[in-house]
Amino acid sequence: CTTNCLAPLAKVINDNFEIVEGLMTTVHATTATQKTVDGPSGKLWRDGRGDQQNIIPAATGAAKAVGKVIPALNGKLTGMAFRVPVANVSVVDLTVRLGKPASYDAIKQKVKEAAQGPLKGILDYTEEQVVSS
Numbered sequence: 001c002t003t004n005c006l007a008p009l010a011k012v013i014n015d016n017f018e019i020v021e022g023l024m025t026t027v028h029a030t031t032a033t034q035k036t037v038d039g040p041s042g043k044l045w046r047d048g049r050g051d052q053q054n055i056i057p058a059a060t061g062a063a064k065a066v067g068k069v070i071p072a073l074n075g076k077l078t079g080m081a082f083r084v085p086v087a088n089v090s091v092v093d094l095t096v097r098l099g100k101p102a103s104y105d106a107i108k109q110k111v112k113e114a115a116q117g118p119l120k121g122i123l124d125y126t127e128e129q130v131v132s133s
Contacts, residue, residue, distance in 0.1 A: 001028075001090060002026045002028060002060055002062035002081070002090060002092060003061075003062045003065040003066060003069075005026075005090065005091075005092045006024055006026075006062050006063070006066055006077075006079075006092050006094065007065075007066045007069055007070060008114070008119050008122050008123040009092070009094060009111065009123065010022070010066050010070065010073055010077065010094065011070055011119075012110055012111050012114040012119070012123070013094075013096060013098075013107065013110070013111075014070065014072060014073055016100075016102075016107075016110045017098045017099070017100045017102045017106075017107065017110075018098060018099030018100050019073060019076055019077070019096045019097075019098065019099070020076065020096070020097045020098060020099045021076050021077075021096065021097050022063075022076060022077045022078075022094060022095060022096035022097070023063075023077070023078055023079060023094075023095050023096075024060075024062065024063050024077060024078075024079035024080075024092055024093065024094045024095075025079065025080055025081070025082070025092070025093045025095075026060055026062065026079065026080075026081045026082070026090055026091065026092045026093075027081075027082050027084055027090060027091050027093075028058075028060075028081050028082065028083055028084070028090040029083070029084065029086050029087060029088050029089055029090055030051035030052070030056075030083050030084070030085060030086075031083065034047070034051040034056070034083060035047075035048060035049070035050055035051060036050060036051060036052060037050045037052075038050045046058075051083060051085060052085045053085070054085070055082050055083070055084050055085075056082065056083040056084075057080065057081070057082055057083075058080070058081045058082070058083050059080065059081065060079050060080060060081040062079055062081075062092075063077035063078050063079035064077075086132065087132075087133070089132040089133070091132070108125075111123070111125055112125040
């Protein structure tokens with residue numbers, strides 16, 4: 001789900017302003033692979049911590065996956081995740097260095113145009129003060 005969130009946004013920004021490099025951070029609901037209470041973990045110590053009591057830093061393959069579906073971004077994005085005790089929701093923060101000059105308003109306008117045009121139904125845009133539920 002993180003890749004589905006990241007890829008359309010990265011595509012719009014890259015197509016219009018050229019992403020030179022970027023870092024994505026996702027705040028993501030706990031997953032079925034996490035423990036509900038503290039217990040042993042075969043991998044990392046933090047993976048054994050209870051998901052309902054902790055914010056757990058985790059690796060994510062979303063940034064790498066975007067490079068596979070958008071070859072122009074291959075190797076340009078990196079990322080990390082925080083697993084948090086919430087229902088099935090997530091959010092992605094994307095910070096990029098651009099190859100072309102751009103104002104914040106210009107970026108927002110291009111995302112809005114894509115959401116109303118070629119990516120309608122895939123990407124959405126709002127400036128309302130929404131929350132996850």
